[in-house]
Amino acid sequence: MRFHYALLLTFGLFTGTQARAQQAVKILFDATKAQTAGNADWVIDADVAGSPQRLPTPAQSNITANTPEGFWTGAISSWGIALVKRGYQVETLPSSGRITYGDATNAQDLRNYAAYIVDEPNTRYTTAEKTAILNYVRNGGGLFMISDHTISDRNGDGWDSPAIWNDLMSSASPANPFGITFDLNNLTFTTGVGAAVAPTDSLLHGPAGNPVAMEYHNGASLTLNTTANASVRGVLFKPGAATTGAAGAIVARARYGRGRVAALGDSSPPDDGTGAPGNNLYDGWAAEANGDHARLLLNATIWLATSNRTATATRRATEADFSIYPNPSADAFFISGNVLPTEIRCQDMLGQQVSITSTAAGAGALRIEAAGLAPGLYVLSLRLPDGQVLTRQIARQ
Numbered sequence: 001m002r003f004h005y006a007l008l009l010t011f012g013l014f015t016g017t018q019a020r021a022q023q024a025v026k027i028l029f030d031a032t033k034a035q036t037a038g039n040a041d042w043v044i045d046a047d048v049a050g051s052p053q054r055l056p057t058p059a060q061s062n063i064t065a066n067t068p069e070g071f072w073t074g075a076i077s078s079w080g081i082a083l084v085k086r087g088y089q090v091e092t093l094p095s096s097g098r099i100t101y102g103d104a105t106n107a108q109d110l111r112n113y114a115a116y117i118v119d120e121p122n123t124r125y126t127t128a129e130k131t132a133i134l135n136y137v138r139n140g141g142g143l144f145m146i147s148d149h150t151i152s153d154r155n156g157d158g159w160d161s162p163a164i165w166n167d168l169m170s171s172a173s174p175a176n177p178f179g180i181t182f183d184l185n186n187l188t189f190t191t192g193v194g195a196a197v198a199p200t201d202s203l204l205h206g207p208a209g210n211p212v213a214m215e216y217h218n219g220a221s222l223t224l225n226t227t228a229n230a231s232v233r234g235v236l237f238k239p240g241a242a243t244t245g246a247a248g249a250i251v252a253r254a255r256y257g258r259g260r261v262a263a264l265g266d267s268s269p270p271d272d273g274t275g276a277p278g279n280n281l282y283d284g285w286a287a288e289a290n291g292d293h294a295r296l297l298l299n300a301t302i303w304l305a306t307s308n309r310t311a312t313a314t315r316r317a318t319e320a321d322f323s324i325y326p327n328p329s330a331d332a333f334f335i336s337g338n339v340l341p342t343e344i345r346c347q348d349m350l351g352q353q354v355s356i357t358s359t360a361a362g363a364g365a366l367r368i369e370a371a372g373l374a375p376g377l378y379v380l381s382l383r384l385p386d387g388q389v390l391t392r393q394i395a396r397q
Contacts, residue, residue, distance in 0.1 A: 029092050214251070269284045270285060
C-alpha cells in the first residue's frame with residue numbers, strides 16, 4: 001500500500017510559540033494579452049460567460065488528489081489543477097486586469113504572487129507594463145515566458161508572441177537582461193530532443209519527475225546570450241543542436257536580480273486538449289512525450305515560485321523563504337527554497353524520534369523520505385541557517 005502525505009497548514013517556532021496558518025503560495029496566470037484570441041485558449045478556466053475570471057470555479061478549495069482535469073474549463077486547466085494539488089493557490093489576471101508592480105491600489109499587483117505565467121501573449125506590452133514585469137523579476141518574482149512560432153498573430157494586430165517577448169526584453173537597459181531571444185522560426189518535431197547534461201538542474205530533476213523529451217508542434221527555438229546574462233542555461237534543445245551551445249534551445253532558464261525566468265518556445269506542450277467549443281485543441285500536457293511536458297512545466301513552476309530571498313544576520317528566515325510540498329505520486333515530500341534547513345528531525349505525536357533520509361533533489365531542493373510510517377500525524381523540526389528551529393505538522397494518510 002502506498003501512503004501519501006498531507007500537509008497541515010500550521011507552522012510555528014520549535015520553542016513553543018503558537019503555530020499559525022501558512023499562507024498558500026500564489027501563482028498568477030495572465031489573460032490580459034488576448035490569450036483566447038482565434039484558436040487559442042491559454043487560460044486555466046473560462047466558464048463564466050466564456051471569459052476567464054480572477055478565481056476559477058468551482059472553488060479550488062474543493063480540489064482533491066482525485067479531481068479530474070475537467071473540473072475547470074480551459075486549455076491549460078490541467079496545469080492549474082496540478083498546482084493546486086501540490087498546495088499552491090492559482091489565480092487569473094483577467095482581460096480587465098492591470099499589470100503593475102508596487103501599486104497598492106491593484107489587488108492583483110505582481111508583488112502578491114510568487115510566479116507569473118504568460119502563455120502566448122498576443123498583445124504588445126506597454127512601457128509601464130514592461131517596467132512592472134522587469135521590476136517584479138528583479139525583486140524576486142518568477143516569470144514563465146511561453147511563445148508560439150513566428151507569424152502566429154492570432155488577433156491580427158501585427159504582433160505575435162516571439163516578437164512580443166523580444167520587444168519586452170529589448171526595452172530594458174541594458175537590453176536582453178535574461179539573455180534569451182525567441183527565434184523567429186517555426187519548428188515541428190516529435191523525437192530526438194536533447195536534454196542538457198545537468199544532474200542538478202531543477203527543471204530536469206525536480207519534484208514532478210525527470211523529463212527528457214518534448215514534442216513541438218509549430219514553435220520557436222531560443223538563442224542564449226551568456227554575455228547579457230551569465231546565468232542563462234538551456235534545458236532542452238531541438239534535435240541536432242548541441243546541448244551546451246547558445247543556439248537551438250527550446251526550454252531555457254535564467255536568474256535576474258533576485259528573481260527567476262523560464263522560457264518555452266511553443267504553446268502546444270501546456271495544452272491539455274480542453275477549452276472553448278469550436279477550438280482545435282490537442283492534449284500535449286499528458287498524452288505526448290510520455291508525460292514529460294507536465295513534469296517539466298510543474299518542475300519549472302515550482303522552481304520559479306521558490307523564494308529567492310536569502311536569510312541574513314539582520315533578518316531571520318521565515319516560512320516565506322522556503323516551501324514544503326507533498327509529492328502525490330511517491331512516498332516522499334520535498335523542501336524547496338533558497339534557504340534550506342541544515343538539520344531535519346521527525347517525531348510522532350508521542351515525541352518518539354522517526355528515522356528520515358534527506359537527499360538533494362535538484363538545485364535548492366531536498367527530497368525527504370521516512371519509509372514505513374503508519375498513518376497519523378508527525379512533526380518536522382527544521383533548523384535553519386540562522387539557528388532558529390521551525391516546526392511543521394504533516395499527516396500521513
